Amino acid sequence: MNEITCECGHVNPEGTVLCESCGKPVEGNQHIDGNDQKELLNMRYDGSARRSQTYNRTWVDKIWNFFSSVKVGVWLIFITVIASAVGTIFPQEVFIPGNADPATHYRDQYGIAGQIYYQLGFHDLFSSWWYMLLIAMIGISIVIASIDRFFPLYKTLKNQKPKRHELFMKKQRVFGTTETQNVDVERFKANLKKRRFRVYEQDGHLLAEKNRFARWGPYVNHIGLIIFLLGALLRFVPAFYVDEFIWVREGETILISGTDGQYYIENKAFTLETYDKDNPDDARFKEAIENQNGAIPKTFRTDAVIYERTNSDVTGAEAELEQVKEGASTMNNPLKFGDYALYQASYQLNEFKEMSFKIHDKDDESTNYGEFTVDLTNPQSTYELDEGYRVEIANYFPDYELEDGEPVSVSKYPRNPAFVFQLFPPGESEPETSFLGIGANVDAGGENEYKLGLTEFDVRDVTGLTVKKDETLWLIAFGGAVFMIGVAQGMYWNHRRIWLQPRSDGVWIAGHTNKNWYALRMEIDKAIEGTGIEAPVDQHEMKS
Amino acid sequence: MGDLTTISSNLLYAAFFIYLTATFFFGGTIRDKKKGSSRVAGNIGITITIIGFLTQLGYFFTRWGASGHAPVSNLFEYTTFFGMMLVFAFIVLYFIYRVDLLGLFALPIALLLIAFASMFPTEISPLVPSLQSHWLYIHVTTASLGQGILSVSFVAGLIFLIRQVDQTKRSKHTMWLEFVIYIIAATVAFIVLSSTFSALNYQAEFEAPVEGQPVTITYEMPAITGPAGGELLTEDAASPLFDAPEWMRGEDAAKKFNTFLWAVAGGLVLYWGLRLIFRRRIAAVIQPLLKKVNPELVDEVSYRAVAIGFPVFTLGALIFAMIWAQQAWDRFWGWDPKEVWALITFFFYAAYLHLRLSRGWQGMKSAWLAVGGFGIIMFNLIAVNLIISGLHSYA
Numbered sequence A: 001m002n003e004i005t006c007e008c009g010h011v012n013p014e015g016t017v018l019c020e021s022c023g024k025p026v027e028g029n030q031h032i033d034g035n036d037q038k039e040l041l042n043m044r045y046d047g048s049a050r051r052s053q054t055y056n057r058t059w060v061d062k063i064w065n066f067f068s069s070v071k072v073g074v075w076l077i078f079i080t081v082i083a084s085a086v087g088t089i090f091p092q093e094v095f096i097p098g099n100a101d102p103a104t105h106y107r108d109q110y111g112i113a114g115q116i117y118y119q120l121g122f123h124d125l126f127s128s129w130w131y132m133l134l135i136a137m138i139g140i141s142i143v144i145a146s147i148d149r150f151f152p153l154y155k156t157l158k159n160q161k162p163k164r165h166e167l168f169m170k171k172q173r174v175f176g177t178t179e180t181q182n183v184d185v186e187r188f189k190a191n192l193k194k195r196r197f198r199v200y201e202q203d204g205h206l207l208a209e210k211n212r213f214a215r216w217g218p219y220v221n222h223i224g225l226i227i228f229l230l231g232a233l234l235r236f237v238p239a240f241y242v243d244e245f246i247w248v249r250e251g252e253t254i255l256i257s258g259t260d261g262q263y264y265i266e267n268k269a270f271t272l273e274t275y276d277k278d279n280p281d282d283a284r285f286k287e288a289i290e291n292q293n294g295a296i297p298k299t300f301r302t303d304a305v306i307y308e309r310t311n312s313d314v315t316g317a318e319a320e321l322e323q324v325k326e327g328a329s330t331m332n333n334p335l336k337f338g339d340y341a342l343y344q345a346s347y348q349l350n351e352f353k354e355m356s357f358k359i360h361d362k363d364d365e366s367t368n369y370g371e372f373t374v375d376l377t378n379p380q381s382t383y384e385l386d387e388g389y390r391v392e393i394a395n396y397f398p399d400y401e402l403e404d405g406e407p408v409s410v411s412k413y414p415r416n417p418a419f420v421f422q423l424f425p426p427g428e429s430e431p432e433t434s435f436l437g438i439g440a441n442v443d444a445g446g447e448n449e450y451k452l453g454l455t456e457f458d459v460r461d462v463t464g465l466t467v468k469k470d471e472t473l474w475l476i477a478f479g480g481a482v483f484m485i486g487v488a489q490g491m492y493w494n495h496r497r498i499w500l501q502p503r504s505d506g507v508w509i510a511g512h513t514n515k516n517w518y519a520l521r522m523e524i525d526k527a528i529e530g531t532g533i534e535a536p537v538d539q540h541e542m543k544s
Numbered sequence B: 001m002g003d004l005t006t007i008s009s010n011l012l013y014a015a016f017f018i019y020l021t022a023t024f025f026f027g028g029t030i031r032d033k034k035k036g037s038s039r040v041a042g043n044i045g046i047t048i049t050i051i052g053f054l055t056q057l058g059y060f061f062t063r064w065g066a067s068g069h070a071p072v073s074n075l076f077e078y079t080t081f082f083g084m085m086l087v088f089a090f091i092v093l094y095f096i097y098r099v100d101l102l103g104l105f106a107l108p109i110a111l112l113l114i115a116f117a118s119m120f121p122t123e124i125s126p127l128v129p130s131l132q133s134h135w136l137y138i139h140v141t142t143a144s145l146g147q148g149i150l151s152v153s154f155v156a157g158l159i160f161l162i163r164q165v166d167q168t169k170r171s172k173h174t175m176w177l178e179f180v181i182y183i184i185a186a187t188v189a190f191i192v193l194s195s196t197f198s199a200l201n202y203q204a205e206f207e208a209p210v211e212g213q214p215v216t217i218t219y220e221m222p223a224i225t226g227p228a229g230g231e232l233l234t235e236d237a238a239s240p241l242f243d244a245p246e247w248m249r250g251e252d253a254a255k256k257f258n259t260f261l262w263a264v265a266g267g268l269v270l271y272w273g274l275r276l277i278f279r280r281r282i283a284a285v286i287q288p289l290l291k292k293v294n295p296e297l298v299d300e301v302s303y304r305a306v307a308i309g310f311p312v313f314t315l316g317a318l319i320f321a322m323i324w325a326q327q328a329w330d331r332f333w334g335w336d337p338k339e340v341w342a343l344i345t346f347f348f349y350a351a352y353l354h355l356r357l358s359r360g361w362q363g364m365k366s367a368w369l370a371v372g373g374f375g376i377i378m379f380n381l382i383a384v385n386l387i388i389s390g391l392h393s394y395a
């Protein structure tokens, strides 16, 4: 370490631009902050010795210097901005219809531009490796840039003395000379104290300072950002984060996935309310309701009971359940239990529960050779009827659709059930085959004697709930709070310093602020009122 | 309740005209020759502005009373609220720096916003389940306040640019400045044309295929461009000059495109009309009026607005938004376009703050950044809602 001893006696670390104690420009180091090019001193970090400006030999130095550059930081931010904006041109993959294949969807919907978008990976930008890399680089940059500046700046501000070198005074942006012996220093000090400055004195030299803590604002907010990012990173640890989705039918009790077999839910009822212009409560929205095609939903609500399994240590045994909570989950009001929360996320109205059929003569619906009921969530493969008839389900399509002439099921939920039945009359081994769905009853061979007819059906609603456990939230919230404290600290207070130096023919005054120079001058104007000190001028010439 | 609704909209009209009056008083301050001498016009201007602000607050709370929820839930309500926050932010910065001319520019922008808002459906609409949360009010009002303060930065930046850009020769600066002025002209044109055609009750119906189904589309402005493959049903309406491009899908895409063309064309007529009258760049016409303005001071006002607005914006548009999203949709962040654009705004102003730390970024460059930031805010408010609709989709 090549330490630098200033003429004032203070020993500065290598790379110092302005003496930590008296502010004298250190010869040979002025190019570091660009002071050799300018009339005024660069006071950004008070001329402190920053690692990034001092060493550039090893590859560690080079990486350090790269990431501590604000220019690099700003570039990283701008690239992220542009990429993010591009990412909103077309919908992200998560927002396209669930059954669409992204490989063809973008080309079909948005033509060649969509194709390019997809191939460049913008359709899933926000989980792409290079977007993550950008964010990670911003994070690294924040950490390195902050360490690089915080410690030297802290040290310099701690070591500063009221007695300043002549050059330091003259080369401040706000500077003025007063040539008179009638300066009321006591009044000046009193004015400053009234304006909440702390006044330090050394051999008649004054330093008035306020809001130094505001200088730490950026570092506090950067720490907040880093905590936030770490919190976001923690979600990749499964123990901290559960995100599952369940469908629960009315009346059903099922295991809540993601809870390690611990919790069960019973769906008492799902309710969908819509706004009704004839309801006096909603009359004020009449016009809007009429202008809207289709109903406007008012509430989605699941009334549910949560059970905890008490014998989870016994594997294979029937679950023994104990009620832990009864309540409702609506949008904006999740149902919480233990570490988990259930969010109202989706619903399905009128899903089929049961369907009942009877066997009758093909041409005579009034005949009846037996009836059976199919539980649509759990159909049997064979139904033996009392009268000796037997019906087998050869094929079941819970959510039937014709696709390219082939019957398929587009989901496993009984929203539009259809069956291929095989009917064995008593004693026969050759079945009659028929196809049955909502509004369809097709005789496959065309030679059937019997026909199956739908006699009754039962529907119920299904609620879709997300199961969440999120142990990272407190960390993310903490990061957000620290960030807010930091920005407020740095933005709503300014670090201001005023120096007064006795001269043989009067006084010199200089001022520095980290931002808002006009406001600083207004403050100085008030502080020198009635003291005989002349108002300093702003030596900075704006080139624009 | 009907009465309260009427009172509410009358209060909004009143606020509009009060702001307009205040603008004239701020205009009067141009004539105050000696610096800091008579502050009469400025004092009257700010007093009237405050009265206008209180009137608009009256509109806000009466409408809240009538609808039972804070009126920040559709594009009309949100945009008028944004205008009000811009006025509020102007009042705050006026009392820090006392720049009269800031009012001459800030109030017209607020007026434009309010008039623009009124072009959208203004009826009181019910809240769908996801919007039924106190966090909605807290989030939207704070975010909007933040945007309002940030917009003052644009207003000051614009004053700076008109004052400082060298008008003796053509440059990139003069061109972009004229472009900004043209955008303002196009907004005015949009407002004038929409109100005119709606006063005339103009309607033209088209039948056009949307996703393979024939639907009826009603234009409220004469069709420059018709829906692709559309057929005009209304007899005496003018037929479109050309069809909208094939890739403009969606029921309203062609209609929105048509409105956009009207605004572009109307803006051109208005802008070039003015240029023909003055025979100079519009910024060059305004420049002499701003001689009295101290550029250092407006530069600082512009920066200070960002310094004050950035934390407020972050709190409202990101933090409160995340709290609400966590409750409503079980995730505090979902990368929907509106969220992404809030993040872009945040990043953009963060970059602005960092650039300001380096030498050479004060003045002209910062002023341009402030204009860009306002562009992003308006894009998020208007374009994202009308073009890239996400979960937040108002209107």
Ligand code: HEM
Pocket: A067, A068, A069, A070, A071, A072, A073, A074, A076, A077, A138, A139, A141, A142, A145, A146, A149, A215, A217, A218, A219, A221, A222, A225, A487, A490, A491, A515, B347, B350, B353, B354, B356, B357
């Ligand atoms: C999006 C991410 C970031 C945010 C929100 C953020 C926020 C801030 C804010 C609000 C300030 C205070 C500015 C002022 O006082 O005018 C600041 C200062 C600063 N930031 Fe960042 N920052 C971010 C990223 C970065 C990055 C990537 C770097 C890396 C080079 C960086 C380096 C700095 C430095 C060196 C300062 C000045 C510190 C001082 O004056 O003492 N920041 N940051």
